[in-house]
Amino acid sequence: xxxxxxxxxxxxxxxxxxxxxxxxxxxxxxxxxxxxxxxxxxxxxxxxxxxxxxxxxxxxxxxxxxxxxxxxxxxxxxxxxxxxxxxxxxxxxxxxxxxxxxxxxxxxxxxxxxxxxxxxxxxxxxxxxxxxxxxxxxxxxxxxxxxxxxxxxxxxxxxxxxxxxxxxxxxxxxxxxxxxxxxxxxxxxxxxxxxxxxxxxxxxxxxxxxxxxxxxxxxxxxxxxxxxxxxxxxxxxxxxxxxxxxxxxxxxx
Numbered sequence: 670x671x672x673x674x675x676x677x678x679x680x681x682x683x684x685x686x687x688x689x690x691x692x693x694x695x696x697x698x699x700x701x702x703x704x705x706x707x708x709x710x711x712x713x714x715x716x717x718x719x720x721x722x723x724x725x726x727x728x729x730x731x732x733x734x735x736x737x738x739x740x741x742x743x744x745x746x747x748x749x750x751x752x753x754x755x756x757x758x759x760x761x762x763x764x765x766x767x768x769x770x771x772x773x774x775x776x777x778x779x780x781x782x783x784x785x786x787x788x789x790x791x792x793x794x795x796x797x798x799x800x801x802x803x804x805x806x807x808x809x810x811x812x813x814x815x816x817x818x819x820x821x822x823x824x825x826x827x828x829x830x831x832x833x834x835x836x837x838x839x840x841x842x843x844x845x846x847x848x849x850x851x852x853x854x855x856x857x858x859x860x861x862x863x864x865x866x867x868x869x870x871x872x873x874x875x876x877x878x879x880x881x882x883x884x885x886x887x888x889x890x891x892x893x894x895x896x897x898x899x900x901x902x903x904x905x906x907x908x909x910x911x912x913x914x915x916x917x918x919x920x921x922x
Contacts, residue, residue, distance in 0.1 A: 672733065674768070675712070679728040679735045681771050682707045682715060685754050686724055687739045688778065693746035695880050696889040699724075702758050709761040710768055721895030746876050747780045754778075785825050793818035796867050805863030812852050812861075816868040820845030824871075835906040838872055842910030845869050850918045865920075872907045874900040 686703045690696075696719050707715035707728060718725040727736040757774050760766045766774070796817035797810040805813065824841040849868040852861030877900040884893030 672735075675728060675730050675733065675735055677772075678707065678710045678712055678768050679726065679737060681710070681768055681775065682712070682728065683724070683726040683737050683739055684775055685757070685771075686717060686726060687741060688775075689751060689754055690719065690724060690741045691744045692750040692780070693743075693748070693876065693880065694751045695883045695887075696892045697883070697887045698751075702755060706758045706761055706771075709758070710771065719889065719892055721892055744780065749781050750778060785822075788825070789818050789821045792821040792871050796870055799870055800863045800867035803860075803863040803867055805860045805867065806858055808858035809852055809860045809864040812849060812858060812864040813868045816845050816848035816864065817871055819848055820868065821871060835902055838903050838906040839910040842869055842872055842907040843914045844910075845872075846911045846914035847918070850914065850920050853920050854918060869907060869911060872903070874903045877903070 682703050685706055686699050689699045689702060694702075699719060700717050703717055703726065704715045712728045712730055714729045716727045716729075722741050723738060724741060725736065725738050727734055753774075757766065757771055761771060793814040797814040800810045800813040820841050823844045824837060827837045827840060845868050846865065849864045850861070852858040852864050858864060877896050881893045881896035881900060884890075884896060886893075
């Protein structure tokens with residue numbers, strides 16, 4: 670294998686690893702897919718070093734090493750991208766894709782998102798369903814639907830303007846809790862506490878926490894601790910927004 674070919678394949682492999690990390694894949698999966706793809710394309714071995722916001726990848730062919738570094742910029746969790754990258758790896762392993770085909774597929778990858786209105790409605794329905802499961806009455810479920818739907822609208826609007834994610838969570842939690850506590854202020858429901866609890870469940874950073882624990886259990890302590898810290902900060906931001914809304918409403922659960 671010529672140096673130019675090794676260089677090209679290394680770029681494709683590190684691009685796959687970069688996308689996997691950016692869209693929420695766990696570190697162990699990133700290592701596995703990168704190594705399998707590199708070997709499928711002709712590399713002897715692929716070694717990765719992953720940190721919280723960067724990765725270093727080294728490819729080896731006939732005793733010749735090429736090392737490259739990439740910065741990771743999070744784009745939010747998107748399992749469609751992760752599944753597409755795994756599909757590219759499988760097709761390369763079967764011999765259907767070479768470096769050129771992999772490059773073309775990577776260039777065409779774009780995150781697919783649902784329409785904002787659909788997301789807002791489904792978030793409202795899911796949170797109101799949780800309210801019902803918590804023992805909330807019909808009025809509490811209706812309040813939860815509107816509170817979480819409006820909160821999700823605010824969250825999407827802030828995200829569209831690329832504000833800091835911590836600010837996004839704090840403002841969203843504030844607006845959502847402010848609407849949810851109308852059940853207390855106007856005695857609209859016999860179970861207003863259910864609406865208060867269920868309406869902010871959309872802000873629970875469950876996926877980042879699961880990834881953090883998975884990384885730490887599988888030996889990626891630095892990345893796991895970093896992801897855990899980020900998820901904790903998101904939780905604290907949400908708590909700050911909820912607390913301010915409760916202070917303004919004079920409600921203390």
